[in-house]
Amino acid sequence: MRNFLLWLRYDGTDFHGWQRQANARSVQGELEAALARMLPEGFRLGSSSRTDAGVHGVNHPVNVWADTRIPADGLRKGLSALLPRDLAVTGVLDVPEAFSARKSSLGKTYLYRILQGDCRDPFVERFAWRIRHHLDVEAMREGAALLLGEHDFSAFRSAECDAPSARRLVTGIPVWREGREVRIVVSGNAFLRNMVRIIVGCLAEVGTGRHDPPWMGELLEGQDRTKAGITAPARGLHLWAVSYAPDLLCNGAYDW
Numbered sequence: 001m002r003n004f005l006l007w008l009r010y011d012g013t014d015f016h017g018w019q020r021q022a023n024a025r026s027v028q029g030e031l032e033a034a035l036a037r038m039l040p041e042g043f044r045l046g047s048s049s050r051t052d053a054g055v056h057g058v059n060h061p062v063n064v065w066a067d068t069r070i071p072a073d074g075l076r077k078g079l080s081a082l083l084p085r086d087l088a089v090t091g092v093l094d095v096p097e098a099f100s101a102r103k104s105s106l107g108k109t110y111l112y113r114i115l116q117g118d119c120r121d122p123f124v125e126r127f128a129w130r131i132r133h134h135l136d137v138e139a140m141r142e143g144a145a146l147l148l149g150e151h152d153f154s155a156f157r158s159a160e161c162d163a164p165s166a167r168r169l170v171t172g173i174p175v176w177r178e179g180r181e182v183r184i185v186v187s188g189n190a191f192l193r194n195m196v197r198i199i200v201g202c203l204a205e206v207g208t209g210r211h212d213p214p215w216m217g218e219l220l221e222g223q224d225r226t227k228a229g230i231t232a233p234a235r236g237l238h239l240w241a242v243s244y245a246p247d248l249l250c251n252g253a254y255d256w
Contacts, residue, residue, distance in 0.1 A: 001065055001066070001067055001097055002065070002066060002067065002068065002094060002097070003063060003064075003065050003094070003095050003096060003097045003098075003099055004063070004064040004065075004066070004072060004075060004092050004093070004094060004095070005061055005062075005063060005092070005093045005094075005095045005099065005101060006061065006062050006063075006064060006075075006076075006079075006089050006091070006092050007059050007060065007061055007089065007090045007091045007092075008027065008031070008057050008059075008060040008061075008062060008087065008088070008089060008090070009057060009058060009059065009060070009087075009088045009089075009090045010027055010056065010057045010060070010086055010087040010088065011056055011086040011087075011126065011127075012027070012051060012053070012054050012055045012056040012057065012234070012235075013054060013056075013086070013126045013235065014086060015027050015030075015053065015054075015086075015087075016053045017050065017051050017052045017053045017054075017055065018047055018049065018050045018051045018060075019050055020032065027051070027057070027060075027087060028045070028047070030083060030084055030087050031045070031062070031079075031083070031087070032045060033082075034079050034082035034083050035064060035079070037082055038070065038075065038078045038079065038082070039064075039066045039068055039070075041066070041067060041068065042066070042067075043064050043065060043066040044063075044064070044065040044066070045062060045063065045064055045065075046062060046063040046065075046100060046101055046102060047060070047061075047062045047063075047101060047102065048060065048061045048062065048101035048102050048105055048108075048242045049102075049108065049239055049242065051239055052194070052234055053234060054233070054234030054235050054237075055234045055237045055238070055239065056127060056235075056237065056238045056239070057238070057239045058111070058238050058239060058240050058241070059090070059239070059240065059241050059242065060239050060242070061101040061242050062101055063095075063099070063100060063101045065097070072092040072093055072094050073092065075089075075092050076089050076090075076091065076092040101242070104244055104245070105242050105243065105244060106189070106243045106244060106245065107171065107187060107188060107189045107190070107242075107243045108187070108188065108190070108191060108239070108241070108242050108243070109185060109186070109187040109240045109241040109242075109243070110185070110186050110187075110191070110196045110237060110238065110239060110240055111183065111184070111185050111237075111238040111240045112129075112183070112184045112185075112186070112196065112197070112200045112232065112236050112237050112238070113127055113128035113129070113181055113182075113183055113236045113238070114128060114129050114130075114131055114135065114181060114182040114183070114184070114200075114204065114236060115128040115129065115130040115131070115180055115181055116130075116131055116132075116133075116134060116135060116180050116181070116182060117130070117132065117180055118132045121180070124181070126235060127235060127236065127238070128181060128235065128236050129200075129204075129232055129233045129235065129236035131204060131208075133207075133208045134208075135182050135204065135207030135208060136206075136207050136208075136209065137175055137176065137177050137182060137207065139206050139207060139209075139212075139213050140175045140182070140184075140203045140204075140206050140207045140213075141174075141175045142206075142213035143202070143203055143206040143211075143213040143214075143215065143216035144173035144174075144175055144184070144199075144203060144216070145173070146213070146214070146216045146217040146220065147170050147173060147199065147216060147220065148170055148171070148172070148173065149169070149170065150167060150168070150169040150170075151167065151168070151170070151220050152166045152167050152220070152223055153166050153167070153168050153170075153192055153195055153220070154166040154223035154224070154225065155198075155219040155220060155222060155223050155224055155225050155227065155228045156192065156195050156198045156199055156202070156219070156225070156228060157192035157193055157194060157195055157198065157225065158192070158193040158194035158198075158225075158231070159225065160193060161192050161193035161194070162193075163192050163193070166192060166223075168188055168189065168190055168191060168192060168195070169188055169189040169190075170186065170187070170188040171187045171188055171189070172185065172186070172187040173185065173186050173187075173199070175203070182207070184199075184200055184203060185240070186199060186200075194231050196237060197231045197232040197233075197234065197237055198225075198228060198229070198230075198231050198232070200232040200236070200237075201228075201229040201230040201231055201232040202215075202216060202219065202228055202229040203216070204229065204232065205229045205230075211229075
C-alpha cells in the first residue's frame with residue numbers, strides 16, 4: 001500500500017467546503033471523482049483540514065492511500081487533466097504509509113484578505129472581504145498581539161464548535177497593508193471552528209475605531225462569544241499552509 005501526499009489549490013467560491021455532501025459540490029467530492037477514474041482498484045482519502053463553504057486553499061495537504069504502480073508525478077499529471085478549473089493538484093509526494101496529513105501536522109497558517117474602499121475590484125472580489133471604512137492597521141496590530149500565546153479562545157469560536165477544549169496556541173498574527181488590501185495571517189497549532197474568521201471580524205472592529213485594542217484581551221478573559229464581533233465572510237479566508245517536521249520534507253508543493 002502506497003501513501004501519496006497531495007497538495008491541493010482551489011478557489012473555494014463555488015464549493016460547499018471540503019467535505020463530501022450528497023446534494024452540494026465539494027472539494028472532496030470532485031477529488032474523489034477524479035481519483036476513482038485513475039485508481040479504479042480503490043483508494044482511501046484523508047485530509048489535513050475541513051474548510052467551510054467559500055474558503056480557499058493555497059496549499060491544502062491530503063493523503064491518498066492506494067495499491068498502485070502509478071508514479072507520484074504521473075498521478076499529479078493525470079489528476080490535472082481530470083479536475084475542474086477551480087481545483088488543482090500542485091504537487092504529489094510518496095510518503096511513509098503511517099504519515100497522516102492531519103495527525104502529523106504541527107500547525108496551520110491562514111491568510112485573510114480585506115479590500116478597503118467603496119470601489120469593487122472584479123479580480124479580488126471573490127477572494128477578499130470588502131470594507132468601505134478605512135482601517136487603522138497599527139491599532140489592529142496592537143489588538144492582535146494580545147492574542148499571542150496559549151489561551152482559552154471560547155470567545156472566538158462558533159456556537160456549533162464541538163471541540164472538547166477551547167485552549168489553543170496562536171504563534172503569530174502579523175497585520176499589514178498592501179495596496180488597497182489589509183492582510184492578516186494567523187498561525188497556530190490548531191484552530192476552533194470559525195476561530196480565524198471571528199478574530200478577523202473583531203480586529204476589523206478595532207480597525208474602524210469601534211473598539212480600542214485592549215478589547216481583544218477583554219474578550220479573551222471574558223470567554224463569551226456573544227460579546228465578540230461578527231464572523232468575517234468566508235471568501236476572504238485562505239488555508240495558506242500546514243506545517244510538518246522538517247525531516248518529513250513535505251512542507252509545501254512550492255513556496256508562495
